[in-house]
Amino acid sequence: MTDINEQVRRPGAKTASIADAMDDDARNQPEADPALLDLVELLFFAYRDFTREPDKILEEIGFGRAHHRVLHFVNRHSGLRVADLLDILKITKQSLGRVLKQLVDEGYIVQEAGKTDRRERLLYTTARGQELADRLALPQLRRIAHALDASGAESQSCIGKFLSEMVCEADRAQVSQLLKAGAGARGRSGEPA
């Protein structure tokens, strides 16, 4: 890596308080705190590297990150409907359709008509799909485990809270419900909303 080696121009660098210690003016101008800009960059770097290892694996098998996302959510939240997936990924039906079709055609995902509403297509990973999902998740889980370890055991709850609160107000409840449902309702027979 190239060494960037820049000069420092930053003033004092607040580290402790945020909104608590901000007056109304500062609250409207969060850009005043350079520590927040550090977090903007760290989030970029963290996510960049979070996706690099799976991306490499995906490339070998002719898939992309879009396939990973679909496979992950179907695997973890088994029995998900297509509409749920669209809402999670915030992409269009057509975009999803392309990658989903490939995943189905190549035997990673199966579709099943809903029991109560047979228009719905409930999505499940096959054994093959679960294997790939696990293989893709492994480097990400290792990375997260390392980062939690390095930032202290007590950090986990605060990281989770922080990331949850980074989610749009409008979607936060849905996301937390999805997480509560957790490792998927494989074989669920529950009511599809």
Add this chain to the structure above:
Amino acid sequence: MTDINEQVRRPGAKTASIADAMDDDARNQPEADPALLDLVELLFFAYRDFTREPDKILEEIGFGRAHHRVLHFVNRHSGLRVADLLDILKITKQSLGRVLKQLVDEGYIVQEAGKTDRRERLLYTTARGQELADRLALPQLRRIAHALDASGAESQSCIGKFLSEMVCEADRAQVSQLLKAGAGARGRSGEPA
């Protein structure tokens, strides 16, 4: 948003210890801990929403997320070389070239030959570029300030540590150096590595 409403199948949900309390086997199989998978998903949702507001602004002016990334790093780390940017973004010269050219052509960024090495093109934002960078950063800073606030004031250092440790080992030193250099060395005359 559609209500997903799934059934729970998850067992106990570890929350406290991570690697400290893991035996060697568990350390090699971090996928065993469902709380880590929650963080995988939260990171996806957080990043998804972190980029949504700027993306909307960008769309109005015919730019994309790639322009934002370039503009951000040039603005914050003024005097950056093209090679630095390639290394930060991990994209090819050709990919960068296209968006950089647009940013220069439309007066957001200026290039200046390096003083000690005149092959280098040092990049700076214009007033117009700074305005746009600030406008794009604002919703992201607001979101981060909110999330820090909601996860407790003492959380900031642990979030920063966590995100730093999410970065690839190989790049971690460079990233932390970049952050130390902080809000850019505008008008720097220092040695370009």
Add this chain to the structure above:
DNA sequence: TCATTTATGTCAGTCATGTTGACTTATTTT
């Protein structure tokens, strides 16, 4: 000095993944 390396820029083509709009089919709801 001359050859090589480095930093940058650019042309041409390709691919993955997102977009809109329009339309079909099956099924449920009213």
Add this chain to the structure above:
DNA sequence: AAAATAAGTCAACATGACTGACATAAATGA
């Protein structure tokens, strides 16, 4: 029976990645 909903599909298009090849200017080194 009509309308709404869930899903799938066709076509056309934009963005932002990629590779490979090549050009130019400037620095470096034998």
